[in-house]
Amino acid sequence: MKQLLWAVTAACAIGANASPVRAFLTTGDQQNLLSPSTVSAPVKAGFVIRIDPKRQYQRMxxxxxxxxxxxxxxxxxxxxxxxxxxxxxxxxxxxxxxxxxxxxxxxxxxxxxxxxxxxxxxxxxxxxxxxxxxxxxxxxxxxxxxxxxxxxxxxxxxxxxxxxxxxxxxxxxxxxxxxxxxxxxxxxxxxxxxxxxxxxxxxxxxxxxxxxxxxxxxxxxxxxxxxxxxxxxxxxxxxxxxxxxxxxxxxxxxxxxxxxxxxxxxxxxxxxxxxxxxxxxxxxxxxxxxxxxxxxxxxxxxxxxxxxxxxxxxxxxxxxxxxxxxxxxxxxxxxxxxxxxxxxxxxxxxxxxxxxxxxxxxxxxxxxxxxxxxxxxxxxxxxxxxxxxxxxxxVHQGARRVESGGSADTKTGLDHVAFANPDGGTVLIVSNSAAAPRRFTVQAPGQRFGYELPASGVVTFIW
Structure with a gap:
């Protein structure tokens, strides 16, 4: 029930027509270790990660x-x-x-x-x-x-x-x-x-x-x-x-x-x-x-x-x-x-x-x-x-890496990679090597949400 309520909350944060987004966070201070996290409404300013599932690369x-x-x-x-x-x-x-x-x-x-x-x-x-x-x-x-x-x-x-x-x-x-x-x-x-x-x-x-x-x-x-x-x-x-x-x-x-x-x-x-x-x-x-x-x-x-x-x-x-x-x-x-x-x-x-x-x-x-x-x-x-x-x-065997492009600003410290799973789901992994939190927006077909990633943190999104 707790997971269900959390998923519903995530869906509401990004719009009723979008599929629920699950997020899992690990931080450099070890306070979060693959811990469930929540996404937010799209960030008005900052880094944008754009996912294009039609541009596919190697099969995993x-x-x-x-x-x-x-x-x-x-x-x-x-x-x-x-x-x-x-x-x-x-x-x-x-x-x-x-x-x-x-x-x-x-x-x-x-x-x-x-x-x-x-x-x-x-x-x-x-x-x-x-x-x-x-x-x-x-x-x-x-x-x-x-x-x-x-x-x-x-x-x-x-x-x-x-x-x-x-x-x-x-x-x-x-x-x-x-x-x-x-x-x-x-x-x-x-x-x-x-x-x-x-x-x-x-x-x-x-x-x-x-x-x-x-x-x-x-x-x-x-x-x-x-x-x-x-x-x-x-x-x-x-x-x-x-x-x-x-x-x-x-x-x-x-x-x-x-x-x-x-x-x-x-x-x-x-x-x-x-x-x-x-x-x-x-x-x-x-x-x-x-x-x-x-x-x-x-x-x-x-x-x-x-x-x-x-x-x-x-x-x-x-x-x-x-x-x-x-x-x-x-x-x-x-x-x-x-x-x-x-x-x-x-x-x-x-x-x-x-x-x-x-x-x-x-x-x-x-x-x-x-x-x-x-x-x-x-x-x-x-x-x-x-x-x-x-x-x-x-990321399941048989997944394809797909295009994940970002803003031109290379000083954010954000690295990312995206995959399309065989079941049709999408996985996005984002890492923040900066010494300060970084806010960003994720844009994908039928999906748009925001997130603030702590310094030295890693987050995986799946939807």
């Missing part, structure tokens, strides 16, 4: 976060079964106030957020296994596969992608998971390794809709798995090995190029200039740790037929202030990446503990979307939870 696949080995272990061993079931339902469905994650990412073997370093075909130093006789999903069957199966059972629409942090050490110049490059004589073996993973995960009930060839291919970390793969190597592995093998096997799994930061758009452009490799690539994946989100569009202009994906960003204690970090995440990840073409947007770890783990090497102060205390299984919902919730809870 969803929002989500990675189920790393550390996250999966924590959820399965740091909580009771009832606690875990409740959290998984909250993350992967829209029941009640669930986030409705529809996209996730797995690591093929270990990342830094694993309790040990491993591949799926480890060999003693000096030994090789080109026929993959030693290949095994056993490490993933412990926690990652059960956690992912549960997520898929809760949300059958969930799409799962996967990325390796390193080839098995015996395929590399270092004979180690740490640092090094892929040896040319093992390009074919690495492709077989990737396809074997896809086939065996499918047999486990987990279809992999997309692969990236290598996580962060221009980075060789010194204390956890990684592998440098320059554009020429990526093109040769995709064009001569992985692409043809997936095709020969009749597998529909897509190949996404790059999977690294915004600051080096020249690298995916270079790889994609290889015509043989290009015909097997369906999209380009990006991370947030350097550069500007506009790089996504820079590459998309050259290859408009390719999908854009945003596949990793992590919050951390280097930026703990909500009033600073919440608007940054909205401007760059939720709003920025989608305005620059992203069909899907992923955070890094879905869950970490109060010590920012489990991890082995790498980041010492990364946050998960949620923090789970393994002493008692309690859950803390972090900045990332609410930032992503402003999109994932309301």
């Amino acid at each position: 696949a969803g929002f989500g976060a990675a189920i790393t080995e550390g996250s999966a272990w924590l959820m399965r061993h740091g909580m009771t079964e009832a606690q875990r079931d409740a959290l998984m339902k909250e993350l992967f469905t829209r029941d009640g106030d669930g986030l409705g994650f529809e996209l996730t990412r797995l690591t093929i073997g270990a990342s830094d957020f694993s309790r040990r370093h491993y591949s799926l075909d480890d060999m003693p130093p000096g030994q090789t296994d080109p026929d993959l006789r030693n290949f095994s999903l056993a490490p993933e069957r412990e926690d990652v596969i059960p956690a992912t199966r549960q997520a898929l059972a809760l949300n059958p629409k969930l799409q799962v992608m996967a990325s390796p942090w390193s080839a098995p050490g015996w395929m590399k110049t270092t004979d180690s998971l740490v640092q090094g490059q892929l040896k040319p004589e093992h390009y074919g073996s690495f492709a077989k390794y990737m396809v074997r993973y896809v086939e065996e995960m499918k047999a486990e009930g987990i279809p992999i809709f997309a692969l990236t060839l290598q996580n962060e291919p221009h980075f060789e970390p010194g204390d956890y798995p990684g592998m440098r793969m320059p554009p020429r190597t990526r093109a040769e592995v995709v064009g001569k090995h992985l692409g043809p093998l997936l095709l020969a096997k009749g597998l529909k799994t897509q190949i996404l190029e790059w999977d690294h930061n915004w600051d080096e758009p020249w690298s995916p452009l270079s790889m994609l200039s290889d015509a043989t490799a290009r015909k097997y690539v369906s999209g380009v994946a990006w991370h947030c740790y350097a550069g500007d989100v506009s790089a996504q569009s820079q590459v998309a202009r050259q290859f408009p037929e390719l999908d854009v994906w945003f596949t990793e960003c992590s919050g951390g204690e280097w930026k703990p202030q909500w009033a600073e970090t919440l608007p940054w995440m909205m401007r760059n990840l939720i709003i920025g990446s989608t305005r620059h073409g992203a069909r899907g947007v992923l955070m890094w770890n879905i869950a970490l503990d109060p010590k920012y783990g489990p991890h082995l090497g790498g980041c010492n102060d990364c946050r998960g979307v949620v923090t789970i205390d393994p002493k008692n299984g309690t859950v803390t919902r972090n900045i990332e939870y609410y930032a992503f919730g402003h999109a994932s809870r309301f």
Whole structure:
């Protein structure tokens, strides 16, 4: 009854002929956390956001976060079964106030957020296994596969992608998971390794809709798995090995190029200039740790037929202030990446503990979307939870991004993006990075209303 009365009040505020507008607000002072809010009559002066649903862009696949080995272990061993079931339902469905994650990412073997370093075909130093006789999903069957199966059972629409942090050490110049490059004589073996993973995960009930060839291919970390793969190597592995093998096997799994930061758009452009490799690539994946989100569009202009994906960003204690970090995440990840073409947007770890783990090497102060205390299984919902919730809870798989234009004044601090859901509903997300409240009017077909957004606040409107 309370929700009904509130909806009626909102409808009255904007006119009897308009459909009711629901609004959900999060503020940098944490006094509002995806809290119901009310709209007002149109503002006479100030910023105007004009929505044109006839101008449509990319079709959305969803929002989500990675189920790393550390996250999966924590959820399965740091909580009771009832606690875990409740959290998984909250993350992967829209029941009640669930986030409705529809996209996730797995690591093929270990990342830094694993309790040990491993591949799926480890060999003693000096030994090789080109026929993959030693290949095994056993490490993933412990926690990652059960956690992912549960997520898929809760949300059958969930799409799962996967990325390796390193080839098995015996395929590399270092004979180690740490640092090094892929040896040319093992390009074919690495492709077989990737396809074997896809086939065996499918047999486990987990279809992999997309692969990236290598996580962060221009980075060789010194204390956890990684592998440098320059554009020429990526093109040769995709064009001569992985692409043809997936095709020969009749597998529909897509190949996404790059999977690294915004600051080096020249690298995916270079790889994609290889015509043989290009015909097997369906999209380009990006991370947030350097550069500007506009790089996504820079590459998309050259290859408009390719999908854009945003596949990793992590919050951390280097930026703990909500009033600073919440608007940054909205401007760059939720709003920025989608305005620059992203069909899907992923955070890094879905869950970490109060010590920012489990991890082995790498980041010492990364946050998960949620923090789970393994002493008692309690859950803390972090900045990332609410930032992503402003999109994932309301923007459904299959939605189209639509045009949302604003006034010419760029000093307002307002960023926005709009979507048309498959059911005909409209979603508008607005963020205010300014230090003062901002008043604005929203105009759309059959709809006109006003709102005052607090400093460092985010609001999602749906109607």
